Structures are given as structure tokens and as C-alpha cells.
Amino acid sequence: MIRYLIAQFILFLCIAYENTVQAQSNAKVLAEAAPAAGGFSADRLARLDASMQNWVRQKWVNGSVVLIARHGKIVFFKAHGYNDPDTKSPFDKTGIFRVASQTKALTSVAVMMLWEEGKFSLDDPVSKFIPTFSNQKVLATFNAKDTTYTTLPAKRPVTIRDLLTHTSGLGYPGIGTPSEIAIYAKSNMTGGVGVDVKGQTLADAMTRLGTLPLFFQPGEQWKYGLNMDLLGYLIEKWSGMNLEEFFLKRICQPLGMKDTYFNVPPEKASRLVNFFQGDSSGTIKKQASVFSGALNMNYPLQKHTYFSGGGGMSTTVYDYAVFLQMLLNGGEYNGVRLLARNTVRLMTMNQIGDLNPNIGDHAPENKFGFGFLVVSENGSKFTPSQAGTYSWGGVFSTSYWVDPKEDMLVLIYRNMWGPYVSNTDKAFRPLVYQAIND
Structure with missing residues (x-):
């Protein structure tokens, strides 16, 4: 009997050890490795390398930075082109980029961290925390001549879930419809x-x-809006910290993200990449401002205390790759758990039912989770990315995607506008997938 109990105890210890090893192996930490270690062909990745150089020669972009990681192995991390084509100052893969709406993923993670702590329910009305959202109205008619409008009552309150999925009814200043732009401008919304x-x-x-x-x-359409800015304010109310502090103390520092900021510090100012505008002739010029001068592109260096959860962050390709690897790991990175794996599952699955995200050139069959576009089974016929791939990007031509079935994350950063930038997007995804070799 004693021998049996000892054998059972030893078996228990072995199983526990195996489970621990398995958990550690599943929680991958990014490390640079040969392409074969991540199941990639070095020869086929060379096609991507050459293409990035060609994009610069063809004057599609001034430059780009790409990082590809699979099974926790960084198999490709390179920069091509120039941070200043006039002086031939090279693009640096450690450059700090304005990532605009890529901020939204950090905001979504922060919200769900606080949800796990019991600060709110996903179906709580926003009015529970911000009284002005009580008894909301919905636009019925709009007079463009004098910006007057009429309304009708909302059928139900806006909820936290609505904000996370962009189904709240909120619009976007500056980039929305004429009625959104006019009504928000009149109230000095930003x-x-x-x-x-x-x-x-x-x-x-x-x-x-x-x-x-x-x-x-609320809940009847999908529309890109100020949802994440509003969630940023709610994060402040729920946590007792401003959004900059929350991101730093609860996300960036724990994950080792050392170059992610709302306010880029002066000692790192030289690493903020330049912003460029291209034209149909292939001329690429550095831009000090955009939106007809309304936005100074040095805004990350201008000390500010208004923290936009929808678009205020600047970061590096590597820092953001760490953040994405945390999600790919099911909420954990390098021994630090930010989210439970089932929370990540909720965030990266269809949360909008039969609605479709109506933005950009995304396949209408695709869906939306909590802060991410999600490739559906039908949507996967338009892309080499597998169903379940989640992604987003920023207005200044930065983007990423995570393909869980391939255990892979991919980022491409440019800070440029122009008629040919989209050519790089169309070429890029096939170049990544054709190099997988296992």
C-alpha cells in the first residue's frame, strides 16, 4: 500500500512538472532566431527583403519597418529606406512611430483588465458612470446650412459593450460624416x-x-467613432489613474515596453521618425503638419495631459510586438499575466453578430471583437490569413495582424501618406505567407 501511494505521489509530481513546463512553453517570449526556427524559408523571406527595397526605389514609400514572429521566434526584423530621402538618413528599426489608432488595442486591454477586477459589467450603461449619457437622443434630421438638427429618443442606453465594438452610435470628429464633423466641431469635440x-x-x-x-x-450599426476615447476616460474613473499612468504602470512597465508613450521624452526625441507625403509623380516630401496645418506632427514631443485612448500613442515596432505576443500567449508574457486566456478569446471573436465593419477596404464578411477586426470564415477567402486572425492599424500607415492558427504576429510600420502606400499593403501579406515553410 505504501509503495502504491509513493508511486501515485511520484506520478502526481511528474504530471505537475509536465504541466508547468507546458505552460512555460506556451507563454512564449520573443527572441530573434533563424527563419527555420519559426518554420520560415530564408530564401522565400529574401523575396520580402528585396520587395521592401523595391518599394523605396519605386517611390511607393520613403521606407518601412517589418517584424514577423512565429512560435515566439522573430524570423524577420528589418528596416529599408530613408528617414529623410534628401539626406539619405536611413530608416532605423528602433524608430518611434506615431501609431494613432493602434492605441485602441491598449485601451481595450486596459478595459478588460478592469473588467476582470469587477469594476463594471460589459452590459452596464455608460450613464452609470457618466450621468450626461442618460436619456440620450439619436440624430433624426440635420440641416447643413446652419448645422441645426432634430433628434428622437434612443431605444436603449449605450453600454460598455457597445463602446468596445463600435456599435454605440458615436461618431468621429474630423473624419466622420458631414453631420458628425459639424455637430462635433460646434461643441469643440476633438x-x-x-x-x-x-x-x-x-x-x-x-x-x-x-x-x-x-x-x-445603439447596437444597430457598426461605425468607427470616439468609443475608445470615452473608454479611456472610464478607465481613469475605474482605476483612479490617468490613462498615461495606467498604460505605463499596468501594461508597459510589466511587459518591458520601454519605448511606448503618450508624451515621448526629450531624450528620445531624435528617434521620432519623420512623416512624409507622396504624390503621383513619385515626389516624397517631409511634412511638418497635416490636415491643412491643423495637426503638428511633432505632437508626441509637445507635452500634453489630454490622453486619447483612441489615437494618442507613439511606440516602436518591437514594443508593439511584445504587446501582441502577450495576446497571442493568451494574456501572459515573460511571467506577467495581464489577462486571462478566456478574456483574450472574448476580445478576438465576433462580438457584432450579423453586423459588418464598414471601413476601408476590409472584406465586408469580416467581423469585429473588442477593439480588433476579426477575419471570419467567409472573409478568409480574400486573404492568406486564416479565420480568427485579428488586426488593426493607424491612420499614419502603421498596421499589424495576429494569426493564432499560425501562431504568428506581423507588423509593418511606415509614417507616410501617398497614392502608392496601399501598393505595399497589397504586396506585403502574400510575401509573408508564401515564406512559411512547414
Whole structure:
């Protein structure tokens, strides 16, 4: 009997050890390795390398930085092109990029961290935390001549889930419909970065937002809007920290993300990449400002306290890859767990039912989770990415995707606008997938 018990105990210890080893192996930490270690062909990756050089020669872009990691192995991490084509100053893969709407993924993670702590329910009305969102109205008619409008009552309150899925009815200043732009401009609502936030606090702006009309009934459409900026303010209310502090203390420092900021520090100012505009002739010029001068592109260096959860961050390709690897690991990285794996599952699955994200050139068959576009089974016929791949990007031509079935994350960063930038996007994804060799 004693021998049996000893044998059972030893068996238990072996199983526990195997489970521990398995858990550690599943929680991958990024490390550079030969392409074969990640199941890639070095010869086929050379096609991507050559193409990145060709994009610069063809004047599609001034330059680009690409990172590909599979099974936790960084198999490709290179920069091509110039941070200044006039002086031939090379692009540096450690450059700090304005990633705009890639901020939204950090905001979504922060929200779900606080959800796990019991700070709110996903179906709580926003009005529970911000009273101005009580008894909301929905736009019925709009007079473009004098910006007057009529409304009708919302059928139900806007919920936290609506904000996470962009189904709330909120619009976007500056880039929305004419009615959104006019109504928000009249109330001094901002997109969250640059000179237009001076003199405003996030609390004041988001409280004021609750007094303005929604642009459709909550839950009935998908529309890109100020949802993540509003969630950024709610994070501040739930956590007792401003958004900059929360990101730093609860996400960036624990994960070892040392180059991710709302306010890029002066000692790192030289690493902020330049921003460029290209034209149809192939001329590429550095831009000090965009949106007809309304946004100074040095905004990451201009100290500010208005923290946009929808678009205010700057970061490096590597830092953001660490963040994505945490998600790919099921919420854990290098011994630090930010989220439970089932929380990540919720965030990266279809949360909008039969609705379709109507933005850009995304396949209408695709879906949306909590902060991410999600490739559906039908949508996968348009791309080599497998169903379940989740992604997003930023207005300044940065983007990423995570393909869980391939255990892979991919990022491509440029800070440029122009008629040929989209050519690089169309060429890039096939070049990544054709190099997988296992």
C-alpha cells in the first residue's frame, strides 16, 4: 500500500512538472532566431527583403519597418529606406512611430483588465458612470446650412459593450460624416491629438460628449467613432489613474515596453521618425503638419495631459510586438499575466453578430471583437490569413495582424501618406505567407 501511494505521489509530481513546463512553453517570449526556427524559408523571406527595397526605389514609400514572429521566434526584423530621402538618413528599426489608432488595442486591454477586477459589467450603461449619457437622443434630421438638427429618443442606453465594438452610435470628429464633423466641431469635440486638445480635459470633453446626439440607435450599426476615447476616460474613473499612468504602470512597465508613450521624452526625441507625403509623380516630401496645418506632427514631443485612448500613442515596432505576443500567449508574457486566456478569446471573436465593419477596404464578411477586426470564415477567402486572425492599424500607415492558427504576429510600420502606400499593403501579406515553410 505504501509503495502504491509513493508511486501515485511520484506520478502526481511528474504530471505537475509536465504541466508547468507546458505552460512555460506556451507563454512564449520573443527572441530573434533563424527563419527555420519559426518554420520560415530564408530564401522565400529574401523575396520580402528585396520587395521592401523595391518599394523605396519605386517611390511607393520613403521606407518601412517589418517584424514577423512565429512560435515566439522573430524570423524577420528589418528596416529599408530613408528617414529623410534628401539626406539619405536611413530608416532605423528602433524608430518611434506615431501609431494613432493602434492605441485602441491598449485601451481595450486596459478595459478588460478592469473588467476582470469587477469594476463594471460589459452590459452596464455608460450613464452609470457618466450621468450626461442618460436619456440620450439619436440624430433624426440635420440641416447643413446652419448645422441645426432634430433628434428622437434612443431605444436603449449605450453600454460598455457597445463602446468596445463600435456599435454605440458615436461618431468621429474630423473624419466622420458631414453631420458628425459639424455637430462635433460646434461643441469643440476633438479627435484627441494636437493643438485642438489644448485647454481641454478628457473629463470635460467626454462629459460634454454625452449631451450630443448619437448618429444611430445603439447596437444597430457598426461605425468607427470616439468609443475608445470615452473608454479611456472610464478607465481613469475605474482605476483612479490617468490613462498615461495606467498604460505605463499596468501594461508597459510589466511587459518591458520601454519605448511606448503618450508624451515621448526629450531624450528620445531624435528617434521620432519623420512623416512624409507622396504624390503621383513619385515626389516624397517631409511634412511638418497635416490636415491643412491643423495637426503638428511633432505632437508626441509637445507635452500634453489630454490622453486619447483612441489615437494618442507613439511606440516602436518591437514594443508593439511584445504587446501582441502577450495576446497571442493568451494574456501572459515573460511571467506577467495581464489577462486571462478566456478574456483574450472574448476580445478576438465576433462580438457584432450579423453586423459588418464598414471601413476601408476590409472584406465586408469580416467581423469585429473588442477593439480588433476579426477575419471570419467567409472573409478568409480574400486573404492568406486564416479565420480568427485579428488586426488593426493607424491612420499614419502603421498596421499589424495576429494569426493564432499560425501562431504568428506581423507588423509593418511606415509614417507616410501617398497614392502608392496601399501598393505595399497589397504586396506585403502574400510575401509573408508564401515564406512559411512547414
